[in-house]
Amino acid sequence: MGYKQVIVLRRDIEMGRGKAAAQAAHASVEAVLKALRSSRRAWNEWLERWLEEGQEKVVLRAESEGELLRIFEEASRAELPASLVRDAGKTQLQPGTLTAVAVGPAPEEVIDKITGHLKLY
Amino acid sequence: MGYKQVIVLRRDIEMGRGKAAAQAAHASVEAVLKALRSSRRAWNEWLERWLEEGQEKVVLRAESEGELLRIFEEASRAELPASLVRDAGKTQLQPGTLTAVAVGPAPEEVIDKITGHLKLY
Numbered sequence: 001m002g003y004k005q006v007i008v009l010r011r012d013i014e015m016g017r018g019k020a021a022a023q024a025a026h027a028s029v030e031a032v033l034k035a036l037r038s039s040r041r042a043w044n045e046w047l048e049r050w051l052e053e054g055q056e057k058v059v060l061r062a063e064s065e066g067e068l069l070r071i072f073e074e075a076s077r078a079e080l081p082a083s084l085v086r087d088a089g090k091t092q093l094q095p096g097t098l099t100a101v102a103v104g105p106a107p108e109e110v111i112d113k114i115t116g117h118l119k120l121y
Numbered sequence: 122m123g124y125k126q127v128i129v130l131r132r133d134i135e136m137g138r139g140k141a142a143a144q145a146a147h148a149s150v151e152a153v154l155k156a157l158r159s160s161r162r163a164w165n166e167w168l169e170r171w172l173e174e175g176q177e178k179v180v181l182r183a184e185s186e187g188e189l190l191r192i193f194e195e196a197s198r199a200e201l202p203a204s205l206v207r208d209a210g211k212t213q214l215q216p217g218t219l220t221a222v223a224v225g226p227a228p229e230e231v232i233d234k235i236t237g238h239l240k241l242y
Contacts, residue, residue: 007146017138018180018242024142025128025149025178032150033172036157051154054209057146059139088175121139 003050004058005031005104006115008071011061015099019092020121023085024059027102030083035105043081050105060118065098074114075103124171125179126152126225127236129192132182136220140213141242144206145180148223151204156226164202171226181239186219195235196224 007024009015015023035047050056062068068084075082083102089095104111128145130136136144156168171177183189189205196203204223210216225232 007142009142017141020138021128021130021142021145021180021242022178025146025180026176028146029149029153029176032153055147055150057143059142059146121142 002056002108003046003053003105004056004108004111005050005102005106006111007057007059008062008068008101008103008115008118009059009121010063010065010068010099011121012063012065013093013097013099015092023087023100027083027085027100028057030085031081031102031104034083035081038081040079046081046105046107059121060115061121062101062118068098068101071103071115071118072101075101078110078114080104080106080110080114123177123229124167124174124226125177125229125232126171126223126227127232128178128180129183129189129222129224129236129239130180130242131184131186131189131220132242133184133186134214134218134220136213144208144221148204148206148221149178151206152202152223152225155204156202159202161200167202167226167228180242181236182242183222183239189219189222192224192236192239193222196222199231199235201225201227201231201235
């Protein structure tokens with residue numbers, strides 16, 4: 001069984017590639033810290049295994065704010081570590097714009113149930 | 122005094138925007154974990170302040186592998202938390218290609234001495 005983290009970025013808003021990379025990193029770090037600081041044993045274990053295996057990350061796209069939010073809500077309901085990034089809006093975007101979600105680290109097949117239908121970013 | 126993390130990505134190699142975002146996230150997480158797990162009090166403090174301030178991340182470009190490596194070495198010599206990402210090469214790139222560096226979280230003016238001359242990615 002492999003572990004991964006999926007990072008979902010919106011493609012329906014204008015983000016330069018540097019901005020997109022920063023939002024992805026933000027989402028990724030938030031989800032990792034959630035897993036690390038959680039009292040859920042499963043989350044701590046998934047994190048350690050994922051780090052040992054080399055931190056697989058896959059970047060996928062959402063086509064709307066609604067789709068991004070649904071991914072985050074489904075991941076939360078499925079009790080997976082997940083983060084939702086809201087941009088401060090100092091550059092490029094309106095303040096409060098939702099830009100990115102990270103799901104995992106978690107077992108691949110569990111994440112795929114939630115994000116398996118999304119295209120590569 | 123503000124804190125930030127700088128993520129440096131190579132622009133001289135072909136990376137799709139999803140790939141670039143994944144490499145940025147990888148570098149960012151590695152540097153954060155280094156700071157978190159370090160016994161250096163300063164690194165732990167910089168990390169906490171940076172998280173409290175909202176995790177500012179800036180994505181900059183390097184024009185060659187040599188430039189990327191120099192940034193990493195200078196950051197290490199300056200005793201800043203830093204990570205260097207070597208791609209596994211399963212997609213797009215040759216195995217072992219250096220793709221990204223993260224420097225910080227650390228005080229802005231300390232990081233700027235090392236990366237202040239780089240352009241936005």
